[in-house]
Amino acid sequence: MVEALAQNTNEYSFQERGTSVNTTAKEIEKMLGMYLKMGLVQMAGTRMYWETETRYSPVADVMPRNRFQSLLTSLHFVNNMTVSETEKKDKLWKLRLWLDSFREKCLQVVPEEHNSVDEMMIPFKGKFSSIKQYMRGKPNPWGFKVW
Numbered sequence: 001m002v003e004a005l006a007q008n009t010n011e012y013s014f015q016e017r018g019t020s021v022n023t024t025a026k027e028i029e030k031m032l033g034m035y036l037k038m039g040l041v042q043m044a045g046t047r048m049y050w051e052t053e054t055r056y057s058p059v060a061d062v063m064p065r066n067r068f069q070s071l072l073t074s075l076h077f078v079n080n081m082t083v084s085e086t087e088k089k090d091k092l093w094k095l096r097l098w099l100d101s102f103r104e105k106c107l108q109v110v111p112e113e114h115n116s117v118d119e120m121m122i123p124f125k126g127k128f129s130s131i132k133q134y135m136r137g138k139p140n141p142w143g144f145k146v147w
Contacts, residue, residue, distance in 0.1 A: 001101050002028050005077060012076035021074050027063075031071050034059045046072075091131055120146055 002025040009028065013021040037058050038049065048054045050065040077098040087093050123140035124132050133145050 008076045008079055009074050011079055013074040021070055023071055030062050031068060034062050122146055
């Protein structure tokens with residue numbers, strides 16, 4: 001899955017800029033880990049993790065800021081050139097192949113005695129998404145519902 005993500009990211013950056021970001025699966029794993037840590041220690045902007053006054057070493061020491069932002073802007077889950085018009089009718093067509101692969105990997109995990117399933121809202125106030133929901137009484141009532 002991560003190798004496909006790295007390949008699609010390289011292809012997309014070449015299509016957009018004419019040069020590839022030349023990333024690897026290992027570098028994509030690092031970037032995703034950094035992004036997860038950024039979710040735990042939230043700051044006003046991504047650049048703040050590298051700034052002198054607000055430096056957060058678990059993120060800033062893994063990869064330079066410019067490289068992280070370059071990968072983040074080029075991150076792509078599917079090759080746009082190989083997707084048909086019928087597949088594009090799916091609202092999540094840019095993530096569908098990766099989500100299906102992720103689901104298959106999750107189904108291979110052996111269930112344990114203490115598994116927990118919960119739901120949450122990922123905040124989103126954008127206007128152009130037809131999959132966002134409104135849930136009254138939640139701290140973030142508008143967003144994407146995730147189980």
